Amino acid sequence: MDRVPLDALTTALRGAGRDILAAGAHRSGRRDAAFRALVDTWFDRGGPDFAREIKNCGRALPAGRPDPGPTPARPELRPVPGQLRILRYEAANRWATPGEPFPGWPFVHLQFAQPPAPADGPWQLVGHHRTGPFALRLTQDAFRAETAPELSTTTLTTGPGLTLTGGTPASH
Structure with missing residues (x-):
């Protein structure tokens, strides 16, 4: 089981359903620009953890987005109370x-x-x-x-x- 950055995903995609409908309501050229702006908003909100998750799913990052770097190492099981x-x-x-x-x-x-x-x-x-x-x-x-x-x-x-x-x- 891989680590999934739930905080980054939920922060980035908050209100996505409403926002997708609003972007889709535009006509032709404006619609494309609205969807590009929406994706930019998701990446801005989600930060590097969101970008890393998108990249790890095999998707290309939008043009102009910096590479988020490698996935941080998973924590190891330690002999501490849990x-x-x-x-x-x-x-x-x-x-x-x-x-x-x-x-x-x-x-x-x-x-x-x-x-x-x-x-x-x-x-x-x-x-x-x-x-x-x-x-x-x-x-x-x-x-x-x-x-x-x-x-x-x-x-x-x-x-x-x-x-x-x-x-x-x-x-x-």
Whole structure:
């Protein structure tokens, strides 16, 4: 799962439905200019995170827009208190098609809410992925407790609520 800059997207596209209708209401040449101005507004509001997301989706940036630079590195899972927020598990798929992320193997994706490093920002969702074979033990307590994950090359545990053993850490 990739990081999606929701703040940049929602800020840039606020009122987009209304604005698209207004731009479309113009006649021919003025309509094109209105749509170009609308796109410029979206890029101005969304900033580099918005531009980077558009570029990462395989779209060209409008003429005259500076390259937003590389995507910032994703935060790594750290041994600090946080909460498990999302767990996605997929069983082994014997019908996997070539090119799928983990053909034929089970995989698990976990998202933990953790405080930022350094401590002067909002909490972040930090992902951890493993591809199988592995053993996963999970109880509801994993989602309720605020614990510091213990991570090694073969095990991830957050106390009695979650233990993930085996498998191979996968890139996100």
